[in-house]
Amino acid sequence: xxxxxxxxxxxxxxxxxxxxxxxxxxxxxxxxxxxxxxxxxxxxxxxxxxxxxxxxxxxxxxxxxxxxxxxxxxxxxxxxxxxxxxxxxxxxxxxxxxxxxxxxxxxxxxxxxxxxxxxxxxxxxxxxxxxxxxxxxxxxxxxxxxxxxxxxxxxxxxxxxxxxxxxxxxxxxxxxxxxxxxxxxxxxxxxxxxxxxxxxxxxxxxxxxxxxxxxxxxxxxxxxxxxxxxxxxxxxxxxxxxxxxxxxxxxxxxxxxxxxxxxxxxxxxxxxxxxxxxxxxxxxxx
Numbered sequence: 001x002x003x004x005x006x007x008x009x010x011x012x013x014x015x016x017x018x019x020x021x022x023x024x025x026x027x028x029x030x031x032x033x034x035x036x037x038x039x040x041x042x043x044x045x046x047x048x049x050x051x052x053x054x055x056x057x058x059x060x061x062x063x064x065x066x067x068x069x070x071x072x073x074x075x076x077x078x079x080x081x082x083x084x085x086x087x088x089x090x091x092x093x094x095x096x097x098x099x100x101x102x103x104x105x106x107x108x109x110x111x112x113x114x115x116x117x118x119x120x121x122x123x124x125x126x127x128x129x130x131x132x133x134x135x136x137x138x139x140x141x142x143x144x145x146x147x148x149x150x151x152x153x154x155x156x157x158x159x160x161x162x163x164x165x166x167x168x169x170x171x172x173x174x175x176x177x178x179x180x181x182x183x184x185x186x187x188x189x190x191x192x193x194x195x196x197x198x199x200x201x202x203x204x205x206x207x208x209x210x211x212x213x214x215x216x217x218x219x220x221x222x223x224x225x226x227x228x229x230x231x232x233x234x235x236x237x238x239x240x241x242x243x244x245x246x247x248x249x250x251x252x253x254x255x256x257x258x259x260x261x262x263x264x265x266x267x268x269x270x271x272x273x274x275x276x277x278x279x280x281x282x283x284x285x286x
Contacts, residue, residue: 120199
């Protein structure tokens with residue numbers, strides 16, 4: 001019996017030691033060889049939207065309206081914030097953006113915006129995202145106006161969730177032909193039902209030699225963002241050389257005029273809206 005017990009004990013020890021050795025060998029086989037490094041998984045940081053301020057000639061230091069150019073790389077998105085204190089207008093210049101339903105009037109799914117399409121996000125709209133849909137970069141223009149409770153404020157603050165965004169585009173709006181065809185305007189976002197909003201949006205085109213006579217907008221500021229062309233603007237007592245890429249801010253009640261020396265294409269905003277309706281009245285009167 002004692003001999004049998006010793007044999008069983010010897011077998012148990014051999015089996016245990018052999019199993020541990022096998023496990024150690026297996027673990028060594030899974031580890032990198034000496035002098036090598038273990039492979040790592042590299043996480044790619046999400047693409048970020050590049051925002052660049054558009055300097056606005058003539059803007060006062062406390063101007064309530066700002067404009068930025070946005071570049072959306074593939075896979076990037078931008079959250080529109082401060083939506084209770086600001087109204088925002090975004091227009092796509094190149095490519096396609098996907099817009100959250102709440103920013104596009106409450107659709108059931110994200111809405112695509114192609115070049116020339118825009119959203120207006122009134123104060124009180126819930127925060128939401130816009131994101132790039134194209135493989136190539138998407139370019140957009142973003143204008144924001146600060147709302148306030150004082151009488152001269154271009155818009156009023158909104159309670160969270162009290163508003164919804166809306167969409168429009170150059171393609172779906174009527175082209176207004178003025179001055180014998182030398183001026184052509186699309187009112188993308190006009191005043192709504194006769195009520196002024198924080199911002200209007202127009203695409204403005206003029207032929208070489210076209211001119212806009214001296215005039216004022218008593219209670220609205222005007223912003224022009226020049227995409228192409230050249231000319232001269234008189235802003236109060238100043239003369240401004242107009243060139244592609246620049247922005248111009250015309251404060252309310254400031255006399256100004258404009259003459260094109262090259263065919264011009266620009267985006268125009270009024271804050272608050274209202275003066276853009278004169279284009280429609282003039283076109284209908286012709």
